[in-house]
Structure formats: C-alpha cells, structure tokens
Amino acid sequence: xxxxxxxxxxxxxxxxIKLQEGLRKKIxxxxxxxxxxxxxxxxxxxxxGRSIGAxxxxxxxxxxxxxxxxxxxxxxxxYIPGLLTFREGPVLEKCxxxxxxEPEVIIFDGQGVAHPRHMGIATHLGLLLxxxxxxxxxxxxxxxxTQPKDKRGAFSNLWDNRKRKIGVxxxxxxxxxxxFVSAGYKIDxxxxxxxxxxxxxxxxxxxxxxxxxxxxSRQKSx
Numbered sequence: 001x002x003x004x005x006x007x008x009x010x011x012x013x014x015x016x017i018k019l020q021e022g023l024r025k026k027i028x029x030x031x032x033x034x035x036x037x038x039x040x041x042x043x044x045x046x047x048x049g050r051s052i053g054a055x056x057x058x059x060x061x062x063x064x065x066x067x068x069x070x071x072x073x074x075x076x077x078x079y080i081p082g083l084l085t086f087r088e089g090p091v092l093e094k095c096x097x098x099x100x101x102e103p104e105v106i107i108f109d110g111q112g113v114a115h116p117r118h119m120g121i122a123t124h125l126g127l128l129l130x131x132x133x134x135x136x137x138x139x140x141x142x143x144x145x146t147q148p149k150d151k152r153g154a155f156s157n158l159w160d161n162r163k164r165k166i167g168v169x170x171x172x173x174x175x176x177x178x179x180f181v182s183a184g185y186k187i188d189x190x191x192x193x194x195x196x197x198x199x200x201x202x203x204x205x206x207x208x209x210x211x212x213x214x215x216x217s218r219q220k221s222x
Contacts, residue, residue, distance in 0.1 A: 001096045003128045009090045010076050016083050020119040023127055027118060029183045032105070032132055032191040036060050039195065040103035041208030042095065042125075044088040045216035051075050053091035054215035057101045058208050061198060069098045070215050081141065082116055085124040096129060104132065105187065105195060109209055111135040112184035112192075114158055114167035116142050126185025133184030134192040135167070136206060140180050145169045148178055153197060158182070168193060172200035179204065 011019060039060040044053045050072050057067040073091040077083070088110075111120025112135030120141070126133030140158070148154040148171045158167040158180065167182030170193060181196050183189045199206035205213070 001099045001102060001129065003093055003096060004130050006093070006128055009086050011086065013080055013083060016086050017117070020083075020117045020124070023124065024118050026127055027113065027123060028186055029113070029188055030186060032187050034104050034132070036104045036195070038066060038101055038103040039105045039107065039199070039208060040099075040101075041107040041109075041206065041212045042092050043109045043209060043212035043216050044091055045213075045220050046075060047220045049075050051088065051091040052216045052219045053088070053095045054212045054219075055092070055095040055099060055106075056208055056212045056215065057099065057103050058199075060105075063199065063207055065211070067099065067101045068211075068215065069095045070219060071095045071098065072219070084110055085119075085121045088121060089125065092125065093128075096125075105134065106131055106184075107134045107136055107196070107199070107206060107209055108184065109213065110137050111141050111180070112167065112182035114141060114143055114180060114182035118166070120182065120184070122182070122184030131185070132187040134187060134195060135180075135182045135184050136196055136209060137180040138177075138205070140169075143167065150174055155181075155193065165189070170196060172197060172204050172206075176204045 108122040122135035
C-alpha cells in the first residue's frame with residue numbers, strides 16, 4: 001500500500017499540534033459508498049525502546065484472514081496524550097507499505113475524530129492512506145457521555161465541549177465495558193458502528209483488532 005502526503009514523524013510537540021490543526025481542514029466524513037470486501041486492523045505496542053506494529057487483513061463479512069504483516073522500529077517519540085500517531089505512525093507506516101492487499105476499510109486501536117483536535121490516529125493515518133478508517137478505543141480520550149445500556153448494540157453519544165457528536169460509546173457484549181467508536185476518514189459514524197458490531201461477535205474487541213493485538217503481544221513476549 002502507498003501512503004500519500006507523508007510528513008516527518010519526529011516533530012516537536014508544538015509542531016505536531018500545528019500539523020494536526022492544519023490536517024484537520026482536510027477531514028472528510030461521508031457515507032461509505034464502496035462495497036467492502038477486505039477490512040484491516042492496525043495495532044502497535046512497545047518494548048525496550050522498540051515499537052511493534054501489526055496489520056491484519058480480513059475478508060469481509062466472512063472475517064477470514066487474508067494477510068498479516070508485523071514490523072518493528074526504533075521508538076522516536078515520547079508518549080504524549082493526543083499525539084499518539086507520532087509515536088505509532090513510523091512502525092505502522094512500515095506495516096502498510098509491506099501490505100500486498102488493498103483493504104477498503106481500516107480499523108485502528110485508538111481514536112478517530114473523538115480527539116481534542118479531531119485528529120486521532122484513525123483520522124490522521126486515514127488521511128495519509130486515503131482510505132476509510134475507523135477509530136475503536138478501549139478508553140475515552142476526549143468528550144462527555146453517559147453509560148449505554150447493558151445490551152449488545154446499545155450505545156450512547158460522545159459529545160465534545162461544544163456539544164457536537166464526535167463518536168459513540170458502544171456495547172459490543174453484555175456484561176463487559178463498552179468501546180469508544182468514532183469515524184476516522186471517508187466514512188460516517190453509522191457505518192463505523194455497523195462494521196465494529198459485525199466484527200465483535202464473540203469478544204468485546206472486534207476480531208480484526210484482537211488479532212492485530214495478539215500479534216504485537218506475541219512479539220513483546222519473545
């Protein structure tokens with residue numbers, strides 16, 4: 001896969017925030033207008049100064065694995081809330097460049113527009129990949145919400161400080177914590193929710209993300 005308009009990753013925090021604010025003007029959220037046959041998920045982890053990235057491609061809606069890629073890179077950016085992309089971006093860029101498949105939709109372990117500058121990792125990398133992307137996070141980064149009902153498919157809206165809807169808090173299974181879903185790029189929230197629910201039939205976390213996480217976790221334990 002190709003990444004477009006790639007930029008340096010080793011920016012100072014103020015420069016990174018300025019870049020995010022500039023990229024924000026390019027965000028496009030719209031109804032998904034493509035027939036999804038391949039869906040991917042991306043995850044990253046860290047160990048001893050190295051970052052580990054994994055991207056897994058599934059046939060959709062069957063959820064059969066088609067391709068998987070795992071790469072490592074030197075950590076070149078500190079952990080700063082709101083700037084996750086600059087920490088995980090370099091290793092995930094390596095993963096995507098190594099992919100032979102062209103997924104129509106990509107799920108990221110992180111936020112989409114549910115971010116102080118609407119530029120979570122799903123939105124940021126969606127712009128660089130020019131692909132529809134979804135953010136699916138285990139915890140909230142930004143926004144206000146009420147707990148959804150304890151029923152699969154139940155959700156509550158996630159609001160920013162100006163009372164704009166930026167995502168949903170979605171219950172994928174009864175009796176477990178919800179996930180935080182937001183559109184990333186070239187997709188709408190309704191389509192994002194539908195895809196996440198379809199991919200999360202057995203576990204709290206969507207199966208593509210769960211497998212990508214397992215790949216990074218195995219590398220960490222080696």
